[in-house]
Amino acid sequence: xxxxxxxxxxxxxxxxxxxxxxxxxxxxxxxxxxxxxxxxxxxxxxxxxxxxxxxxxxxxxxxxxxxxxxxxxxxxxxxxxxxxxxxxxxxxxxxxxxxxxxxxxxxxxxxxxxxxxxxxxxxxxxxxxxxxxxxxxxxxxxxxxxxxxxxxxxxxxxxxxxxxxxxxxxxxxxxxxxxxxxxxxxxxxxxxxxxxxxxxxxxxxxxxxxxxxxxxxxxxxxxxxxxxxxxxxxxxxxxxxxxxxxxxxxxxxxxxxxxxxxxxxxxxxxxxxxxxxxxxxxxxxxxxxxxxxxxxxxxxxxxxxxxxxxxxxxxxxxxxxxxxxxxxxxxxxxxxxxxxxxxxxxxxxxxxxxxxxxxxxxxxxxxxxxxxxxxxxxxxxxxxxxxxxxxxxxxxxxxxxxxxxxxxxxxxxxxxxxxxxxxxxxxxxxxxxxxxxxxxxxxxxxxxxxxxxxxxxxxxxxxxxxxxxxxxxxxxxxxxxxxxxxxxxxxxxxxxxxxxxxxxxxxxxxxxxxxxxxxxxxxxxxxxxxxxxxxxxxxxxxxxxxxxxxxxxxxxxxxxxxxxxxxxxxxxxxxxxxxxxxxxxxxxxxxxxxxxxxxxxxxxxxxxxxxxxxxxxxxxxxxxxxxxxxxxxxxxxxxxxxxxxxxxxxxxxxxxxxxxxxxxxxxxxxxxxxxxxxxxxxxxxxxxxxxxxxxxxxxxxxxxxxxxxxxxxxxxxxxxxxxxxxxxxxxxxxxxxxxxxxxxxxxxxxxxxxxxxxxxxxxxxxxxxxxxxxxxxxxxxxxxxxxxxxxxxxxxxxxx
Amino acid sequence: xxxxxxxxxxxxxxxxxxxxxxxxxxxxxxxxxxxxxxxxxxxxxxxxxxxxxxxxxxxxxxxxxxxxxxxxxxxxxxxxxxxxxxxxxxxxxxxxxxxxxxxxxxxxxxxxxxxxxxxxxxxxxxxxxxxxxxxxxxxxxxxxxxxxxxxxxxxxxxxxxxx
Numbered sequence: 001x002x003x004x005x006x007x008x009x010x011x012x013x014x015x016x017x018x019x020x021x022x023x024x025x026x027x028x029x030x031x032x033x034x035x036x037x038x039x040x041x042x043x044x045x046x047x048x049x050x051x052x053x054x055x056x057x058x059x060x061x062x063x064x065x066x067x068x069x070x071x072x073x074x075x076x077x078x079x080x081x082x083x084x085x086x087x088x089x090x091x092x093x094x095x096x097x098x099x100x101x102x103x104x105x106x107x108x109x110x111x112x113x114x115x116x117x118x119x120x121x122x123x124x125x126x127x128x129x130x131x132x133x134x135x136x137x138x139x140x141x142x143x144x145x146x147x148x149x150x151x152x153x154x155x156x157x158x159x160x161x162x163x164x165x166x167x168x169x170x171x172x173x174x175x176x177x178x179x180x181x182x183x184x185x186x187x188x189x190x191x192x193x194x195x196x197x198x199x200x201x202x203x204x205x206x207x208x209x210x211x212x213x214x215x216x217x218x219x220x221x222x223x224x225x226x227x228x229x230x231x232x233x234x235x236x237x238x239x240x241x242x243x244x245x246x247x248x249x250x251x252x253x254x255x256x257x258x259x260x261x262x263x264x265x266x267x268x269x270x271x272x273x274x275x276x277x278x279x280x281x282x283x284x285x286x287x288x289x290x291x292x293x294x295x296x297x298x299x300x301x302x303x304x305x306x307x308x309x310x311x312x313x314x315x316x317x318x319x320x321x322x323x324x325x326x327x328x329x330x331x332x333x334x335x336x337x338x339x340x341x342x343x344x345x346x347x348x349x350x351x352x353x354x355x356x357x358x359x360x361x362x363x364x365x366x367x368x369x370x371x372x373x374x375x376x377x378x379x380x381x382x383x384x385x386x387x388x389x390x391x392x393x394x395x396x397x398x399x400x401x402x403x404x405x406x407x408x409x410x411x412x413x414x415x416x417x418x419x420x421x422x423x424x425x426x427x428x429x430x431x432x433x434x435x436x437x438x439x440x441x442x443x444x445x446x447x448x449x450x451x452x453x454x455x456x457x458x459x460x461x462x463x464x465x466x467x468x469x470x471x472x473x474x475x476x477x478x479x480x481x482x483x484x485x486x487x488x489x490x491x492x493x494x495x496x497x498x499x500x501x502x503x504x505x506x507x508x509x510x511x512x513x514x515x516x517x518x519x520x521x522x523x524x525x526x527x528x529x530x531x532x533x534x535x536x537x538x539x540x541x542x543x544x545x546x547x548x549x550x551x552x553x554x555x556x557x558x559x560x561x562x563x564x565x566x567x568x569x570x571x572x573x574x575x576x577x578x579x580x581x582x583x584x585x586x587x588x589x590x591x592x593x594x595x596x597x598x599x600x601x602x603x604x605x606x607x608x609x610x611x612x613x614x615x616x617x618x619x620x621x622x623x624x625x626x627x628x629x630x631x632x633x634x635x636x637x638x639x640x641x642x643x644x645x646x647x648x649x650x651x652x653x654x655x656x657x658x659x660x661x662x663x664x665x666x667x668x669x670x671x672x673x674x675x676x677x678x679x680x681x682x683x684x685x686x687x688x689x690x691x692x693x694x695x696x697x698x699x700x701x702x703x704x705x706x707x708x709x710x711x712x713x714x715x716x717x718x719x720x721x722x723x724x725x726x727x728x729x730x731x732x733x734x735x736x737x738x739x740x741x742x743x744x745x746x747x748x749x750x751x752x753x754x755x756x757x758x759x760x761x762x763x764x765x766x767x768x769x770x771x772x773x774x775x776x777x778x779x780x781x782x783x784x785x786x787x788x789x790x791x792x793x794x795x796x797x798x799x800x
Numbered sequence: 801x802x803x804x805x806x807x808x809x810x811x812x813x814x815x816x817x818x819x820x821x822x823x824x825x826x827x828x829x830x831x832x833x834x835x836x837x838x839x840x841x842x843x844x845x846x847x848x849x850x851x852x853x854x855x856x857x858x859x860x861x862x863x864x865x866x867x868x869x870x871x872x873x874x875x876x877x878x879x880x881x882x883x884x885x886x887x888x889x890x891x892x893x894x895x896x897x898x899x900x901x902x903x904x905x906x907x908x909x910x911x912x913x914x915x916x917x918x919x920x921x922x923x924x925x926x927x928x929x930x931x932x933x934x935x936x937x938x939x940x941x942x943x944x945x946x947x948x949x950x951x952x953x954x955x956x957x958x959x960x961x962x963x
Contacts, residue, residue, distance in 0.1 A: 021837020
C-alpha cells in the first residue's frame with residue numbers, strides 16, 4: 001500500500017549533495033574558464049568623457065577589454081524593460097556597458113576578460129575612465145519634489161525634466177465623500193529605508209560557446225533561466241534551440257536574481273562567443289552591493305477616515321517609491337504595495353496615488369516580500385494609531401475591520417500586479433488572529449508584560465497581519481514521464497534556490513503515479529529539459545508549477561492506465577498505481593512494474609536491462625492487432641508536458657506577534673517571543689512550509705532591526721560590505737513559534753497557496769508596534785529600528 | 801607572479817599544487833584541488849561560508865593565502881563523510897542531523913556551518929542553545945532563520961553523548 005505523500009514531512013531529496021560538498025553552484029562549473037571583471041562607475045552621476053584601456057589590454061593574460069564602442073546592433077541598445085506598462089512614463093533601463101552617462105555608482109562601464117580572475121581584476125584596475133561629474137539625485141523625497149519653478153534639480157537622467165519613472169492612481173468607492181462624512185480623520189507619514197536580498201551566493205554566469213555547432217551553454221545563478229535563454233538567442237541572432245540556460249544549485253535568490261537582464265548576464269555569453277573560450281564571472285560581494293538590485297525605500301503620506309468604533313471608512317495613500325537609477329522591473333513593486341495595502345482589512349473606500357522615482361542609486365526590484373512589507377507596516381501602524389487615538393484596544397480595532405469569513409471571494413477594488421482584479425479567493429482572518437492569540441496565550445503574555453513593566457523594564461507586545469497575493473500567472477509547465485528503469489522523471493523550467501522543489505514535486509508526482517519520492521527524479525531550471533516557463537518569484541512555484549506537475553502526472557497516469565488495461569485485459573478504471581507498479585484492483589498478483597510498462601509503450605528493442613526481453617514482448621502485445629507498429633493516436637513512451645495557467649492569484653494570510661524588550665541604555669531591541677500564524681492553503685510538506693516561514697521571519701527581523709543601505713549625499717553607498725551592512729545572526733534570532741491553519745484555495749486543483757515570502761511581510765509591522773508599545777505608544781513611523789533610531793524615539797520620554 | 805609549491809594534508813590525504821603567493825586558500829582548494837564544496841560568500845571574512853578547519857581550528861579560507869596553509873592539515877566539507885565496512889558513505893552526525901532537522905535550504909552556507917559546528921562540539925560537547933547560537937554567530941545564513949541549524953547541532957551533540 002502506497003502512503004499518500006501530499007501533506008507529509010518528506011525529508012528533502014536535495015540535501016545529500018548539498019551536505020557533502022557535491023552541490024553544483026555556478027562558480028563550480030568550468031574551472032579553467034577565462035574570467036571577466038567589470039569596471040564600474042565610481043560616480044553616482046557623470047558624463048563619460050573617455051575610457052582608456054591600453055594599459056589594461058597590455059597586461060599579460062588579458063584576452064580582451066571591452067567598452068560601449070565594442071557593442072553593436074541590439075547589444076548597443078538599452079537592456080529590455082522586463083515588465084512594460086503604459087503607466088511607465090520613462091521606461092529607462094541601462095546599457096550593457098554605459099554609453100555616455102552613468103547614473104549610479106556601480107554601473108558597468110567596461111569589461112575585462114583574462115586568463116583568470118586575479119589577472120582580470122588587475123587589468124580592470126588599470127582601465128581609466130574619465131568622468132565629468134553631474135549633480136546626483138540621491139534622496140527619494142528630494143528627488144520626488146519639484147524644486148520651485150521649472151524642472152526638478154538635480155535630475156537622475158540628464159535628458160529628463162523630472163525624476164518620475166511612472167505614476168499610477170486608482171480609487172475604489174467614494175473616498176472624498178467618505179472623508180467628508182467621517183467623524184475622525186487622521187493624517188500620517190511613514191518611511192521605510194533601502195535594503196537588499198543579499199543571498200549568500202552572489203550572482204554569477206558561466207558561458208561556453210561551441211563554434212562548430214554555434215551552440216551556447218550558459219550556467220547562470222538566475223531565478224528565470226527561460227527568459228535568459230530566449231532573450232539571449234534574440235539578442236545574438238541565434239537559433240533559440242542552440243541556446244541553453246541552466247540554473248544549477250542556486251545559493252539563495254529572494255528576488256535579486258529574477259531580473260533579466262543584468263548587464264553581466266548579457267556580456268559574459270557575448271564575450272564567450274566573441275573570444276571563442278569559455279568565460280566565467282562570479283560577482284564579488286562588493287559588486288553585489290553596487291551592481292545587484294535592491295529594494296524597500298518608500299515614503300507614504302496617508303489619510304485615514306474612521307468612525308468612533310475604530311471602523312476604517314476610507315484610506316487615501318499617496319506614496320513615492322525609489323526605483324533607483326533604472327526601472328527594468330517596471331512599476332510592479334509599488335503596484336503590489338498599493339494593491340496589498342488594505343491587507344486583511346475591509347476598507348470601503350480606498351484611493352492611492354503612487355509615483356515611482358528615479359534616483360542615482362542602485363536600481364530596485366523585488367526583495368522577499370516585494371512591496372508588501374511596506375504595505376503591512378503602514379496599514380498595521382494605522383490600526384494602532386487609530387486605536388490609540390480613539391482609546392480602543394488595537395486587537396479589537398483589528399477584529400472590527402477584518403474582512404469577514406463569509407465575504408470571500410472578496411474584491412479589494414483595485415488592480416493586482418498581474419493586471420487583474422485583486423480578489424481574495426479564500427480566508428478566515430478572524431480564525432487566524434484567534435489562532436495566533438491562542439498560541440501566544442494572550443492573557444498570560446499581557447500579565448507577564450505588566451509584571452516586567454512593574455520591574456521597570458521596557459517590554460511591549462506588537463501585532464502585524466498580512467494578505468499575500470501568491471501564485472500568479474502567466475503559467476508554468478512540467479514534463480513528466482515514466483522511464484524504462486521505473487523511475488518517474490519530472491522537469492520544470494524555472495530554477496530552485498532552496499525551496500525544496502525536488503522534494504515537493506516528487507511528492508505530487510509520486511502520489512499520482514504510486515511511486516515513493518526516491519524513485520522520482522526532478523530536474524529544475526534546465527532549458528534543455530523544458531523550454532517554456534516563467535520563473536521562480538512571487539511565491540508562485542508550489543501553486544503554478546505544482547499544479548502543472550499534477551496535471552502532467554495525471555496525463556501520464558491516464559496513458560499508463562490505458563496501456564496497462566490493454567495488457568492486463570481489464571478496463572482502465574480497474575487499475576491502481578501502487579508501489580511502482582500498475583495493478584488490477586483487488587487482484588494484487590496481476591500487475592506490471594512501471595518500468596516494464598514504459599518499455600511496452602515504446603515499440604522498439606531495448607537491448608539492455610534485466611527487463612529488456614519482457615519489455616519487448618509486452619510492447620509486441622501492447623500494439624498487437626493495430627494497423628501499424630504505433631496505431632494512430634498513440635505515442636511512444638509514457639510522457640506528458642502540461643502547463644498550468646491560473647486565472648488569478650491566490651491569497652495566503654497570517655498574523656504575527658512580537659514581544660520585545662528595549663534596552664534604554666543602548667537602544668537595542670531584544671525579541672523575547674516571536675509567534676507566527678500562517679495560512680497558505682493546503683500544505684504539501686509541513687517541514688518545508690515551516691522552513692520557509694522561519695527563513696522569511698529571519699529576513700523580516702533582519703530588515704526591521706538591522707538591514708539598511710546607506711547613501712552619502714554624493715550618491716556613494718557608505719556600507720557596501722558585510723562589515724557595515726548588518727544582518728541578523730543566530731545570536732539575535734529568537735526561537736520562532738508557529739501555528740498554521742489550512743484554508744484551501746478553491747482556485748487550483750491542489751488547493752495550495754504560496755508561502756515563500758509570507759514570513760517576511762508583517763515583521764516590520766509587528767516589531768514597530770511592539771517597540772512602540774514598549775515605549776509607551778511613541779510614534780514608530782520609520783523603519784528599520786537600529787539602536788540610534790530607538791534612542792531617538794526614547795529621547796522625548798527621557799526629557800519629559 | 802611566480803608560483804610556489806604548496807604541500808598540505810587535505811581531509812587526511814597529502815596534496816600538493818602550485819599557487820601564486822596571493823592565491824587564497826579558498827581559491828586553492830576550489831581551483832587547484834577541485835574541492836568546490838568550500839563556498840565563497842563575501843571574500844572579506846564575515847559570512848563564514850568558506851570556513852574550513854586548519855589543524856582542527858576553524859579558519860576563513862578567503863582570508864588565508866594558500867602558502868600560509870603549507871604543511872598544515874585542512875578539513876573541508878568533503879572530508880566529513882566516512883565510509884562504512886561495505887564502502888558505503890556514512891554521513892557525519894552533524895550532516896545527518898542537518899538533514900533531519902531541515903537545517904539547510906539553498907545549501908550555500910551549509911559547509912561553513914558544518915565545519916564551525918564541528919569545531920564548536922569538539923570544544924564543548926555539551927552545549928546549551930545559547931552557546932550554540934553564540935558559537936555559530938560568525939556564520940551567516942539567509943534561508944533558514946538559524947533555528948533548525950541550532951536544533952541540528954544540539955541533536956548531533958546529544959547523539960555524541962549517548963551513542
